[in-house]
Amino acid sequence: MNTSHTNATQSAPSVTISTPTGNKWQVPSGIFINNAFHASATGKTFDSINPATGEKLCTLALGGSADVESAVSAARAAYNTVWGKRSTPTQRSRLLLAFADLIDKHLDELAELESMDNGKPVWMASSFDVPDSAGCLRYYGGLADKIEGKTIEQTEGEKIAYTRIEPLGICGQIIPWNYPIQMAAWKLGPALAAGNCVILKPAEQTPLTALKLAQLSVEAGFPPGVISVVNGYGAEVGEAISRHMDIQKVAFTGSTLTGKRIMKAAAESNMKKVTLELGGKSPVVVFESADIEQAVRWVCLGILFNQGQDCTAGSRLFVQDKIYDEFMQQLVAAFKAHKVGDPFHELTFQGPQVSQQQRDKILDMIESGKRQGAKVEVGGQAWKSPDAKFSKGFFVEPTIFSGCRKGMRIVDEEIFGPVLAVAKFSTEEEAIRLANETEYGLGAGVFSENASQIQRMVSAIDAGTVWVNNYVALSNSVPFGGMKASGFGRELGVDAIKAYCDVKAIHWNYGEKLDWPLPKL
DSSP, rough: OOOOOOOSSSSOOOOOEEEETSSSSEOOOOOTTEEEEEOOOOOOEEEEEEETTTTTEEEEEEOOOOHHHHHHHHHHHHHTTTTTGGGGGHHHHHHHHHHHHHHHTTTTHHHHHHHHHHHHHHHHHHIIIHHHHHHHHHOOOOOGOOOOOOOOOOTTTEEEEEEEEEEEEEEEEEEOOSHHHHHHHHHHHHHHHOOOOEEEOOTTTTTTTHHHHHHHHHHHHOOSSSSEEOOOIIIIIIIHHHHHHTTOOEEEEEEEHHHHHHHHHHHHOOOOEEEEEOOOOOOEEEESSOOOOHHHHHOOOOOOOHOOTTOOOOOEEEEEGGHHOOOOOOOOHHHHTTOSSSSSSSSSOOOSSOHHHHHHHHHHHHHHHHHHHHHHEESSOOOOOOGGGGGOOOOBOEEEEEEOOBBHHHHOOOOOSSSEEEEEEESHHHHHHHHHHSSEEEEEEOOOOHHHHHHHHHHSOOOOOEESSSOSOOOTSSOOOEEEEEEESBHHHHHHHHHTTEEEEEEEEESSOSSSSOOOO
């Protein structure tokens, strides 16, 4: 049995999370400001629910606008004294690398907390989410001392111009519930590397790993005020962050509807910078030249990974008519072999959806598909566990609809669940038209062995990321983001750190003398 300990000051009690492995993990329950955990300003609390059982997992402090105000004050004090321009890139690099090492050290704890809070299989969290989070912070730790301005030649012997790359100041970061620890790392890494202070709002459904990261940040050595974590609802905490006059940027990952609200609030306040990574309805196109067996497996991964709760989920599948029957036969068989159930079982690939609300939304979308004439090839309802322990869990059967067309909700709207809408096509031109018939533009997949065709498709599809003969593969060094209603700005890679910096231009005259009054030219 393992027990975690804290180095951060606490005026709010810790909660104990007992997991099926026998571990009892201690997690702070408070609002994290100035390297300490506090009760919220109002004293209010909220419950976190275990989606596998539908039962209460723990009770945590519920933050509000007053807590955001306190976090901003702490951040401003830190930025003006020990962080921002008063810190060095080497210092920030060292802290981020130490932070990454601590995540690796607490791998089992973080993975189990993520699974208990979010519902994803624990092996998936320990194999992907947590190691990738450490890798992301390590990447930006390596990049912190490589943020460079440039010199621009002007008049020889008289003038020079150069640029300085400077931090923005205080950044609000609002993260989603589908990849809680990973999205926290994606946001924290570039912001901290550039010298910004951060106020992080985790999703109210999945706050535990963000609180644990806050605790580890103290152990890593980050000064008080540099990182704050304020639990709470979007309508109050998210709104307060988006409208605060002393926050210079807000970064948000979530729905397009909420992204529009944040953008409006940012514009109506102090015109703060905004990065938005929003919804998707990603197309996957399979041509007759594709390796069918491999394409089937990647398609399954693209829609079933993380319970289908992925902005880039390949939820619209287009299969060329000549291979359609063979492809569908293999695809349905693969879905039937898919393991749903206990997130702590080593063979489980799909756990519960994150909440009852999300499960019910998915089931409503499935029913709409039936009403609008799509054919259920497999699945089509809530998944019932043979184990009574999970009878109140938020599970959904992996579902395939065929005969899908534009105008159906399952084709047009983001479902955010394990539901795949399939249609056939004949020509490359038709495939391009079908792929782009969406307001979104986050991701897309193309399966083909024809190199010329691949190049044409990559160019023609409107998406921020196009995967060729694979799907959902990401790298901390490669930018990620959307087009159209899927948002703007980029996460990951060098591009992400640029979004947390201002470019200041300096024009330096060291030779030209000015006459006055000015002579006629």
